[in-house]
Amino acid sequence: MKKIYLYGNWKMYKGIEQSENFINDLGEYMEDNSWLRQMLKNDRLEIGLFPSFTSLASAQKVLTSTGLDKMNVHIGSQNFYYEEKGAFTGEVSWSMLNEINCNSSLIGHSERRHIFGESDEMISQKLRSALSNGIIPVLCCGETLEERENGETERVVARQISTSLQDLDNNKSVVENIIYAYEPVWAIGTGRSAMPEDAEDVCRYTRKCISSVLGEKYSGNAKILYGGSVKSSNAESLLNQPDIDGVLVGGASLQVDSFLDIVKSFA
Numbered sequence: 059m060k061k062i063y064l065y066g067n068w069k070m071y072k073g074i075e076q077s078e079n080f081i082n083d084l085g086e087y088m089e090d091n092s093w094l095r096q097m098l099k100n101d102r103l104e105i106g107l108f109p110s111f112t113s114l115a116s117a118q119k120v121l122t123s124t125g126l127d128k129m130n131v132h133i134g135s136q137n138f139y140y141e142e143k144g145a146f147t148g149e150v151s152w153s154m155l156n157e158i159n160c161n162s163s164l165i166g167h168s169e170r171r172h173i174f175g176e177s178d179e180m181i182s183q184k185l186r187s188a189l190s191n192g193i194i195p196v197l198c199c200g201e202t203l204e205e206r207e208n209g210e211t212e213r214v215v216a217r218q219i220s221t222s223l224q225d226l227d228n229n230k231s232v233v234e235n236i237i238y239a240y241e242p243v244w245a246i247g248t249g250r251s252a253m254p255e256d257a258e259d260v261c262r263y264t265r266k267c268i269s270s271v272l273g274e275k276y277s278g279n280a281k282i283l284y285g286g287s288v289k290s291s292n293a294e295s296l297l298n299q300p301d302i303d304g305v306l307v308g309g310a311s312l313q314v315d316s317f318l319d320i321v322k323s324f325a
Contacts, residue, residue, distance in 0.1 A: 063304025
């Protein structure tokens with residue numbers, strides 16, 4: 059059975075205390091549920107939690123104090139800036155993440171693209187910076203509802219992937235660290251999820267796009283997640299698709315029970 063990547067993006071929810079409570083509750087849940095411990099121990103499951111910037115340091119400390127950092131559970135950032143330092147008011151650099159042992163980050167989430175105006179070029183810069191500085195990137199792509207209805211899904215995904223991966227062919231020793239996430243914008247926070255077959259089609263196409271830039275060696279082993287109104291009721295059918303290696307979860311990741319119920323059927 060394939061390894062499942064269960065990532066939770068908390069967005070602008072959960073302050074420091076709530077983030078710490080979640081991680082402590084996760085540790086208690088693990089003590090009471092041997093199936094979860096076994097999945098993590100046998101490397102059949104990896105859990106990633108992505109709190110807000112203000113909660114990252116304390117969340118990492120609690121993760122370490124509970125021993126969850128030794129059990130395939132890690133803390134990631136929702137965003138970062140590609141420069142190490144400088145006059146960039148309001149930004150957080152990769153070196154600041156490294157300082158608190160936060161070694162992964164989302165890059166190019168649809169809300170960063172469509173609300174904050176991050177361009178494909180900026181996302182490409184972030185990706186190169188992450189790979190050069192010990193940050194495992196979770197590279198997001200996906201189309202809007204209008205683009206989907208106009209039959210432009212593949213064009214949009216191809217552009218986002220190819221632009222992000224350009225100029226990386228001299229750095230192939232680290233590109234295998236990239237994790238990809240297909241997140242259709244129209245399914246994020248709307249309660250609408252792509253049908254499993256549709257999600258599979260785009261994830262398979264994403265793999266094809268990776269292959270066209272980096273080669274089949276890297277596309278075949280690439281980890282591709284699906285995100286967009288994922289919950290326990292639709293997760294099994296999504297995760298059973300051959301080109302979907304995991305899920306990037308929003309609202310259902312805010313409570314321990316609803317988050318872990320997503321993979322319970324695979325225990």
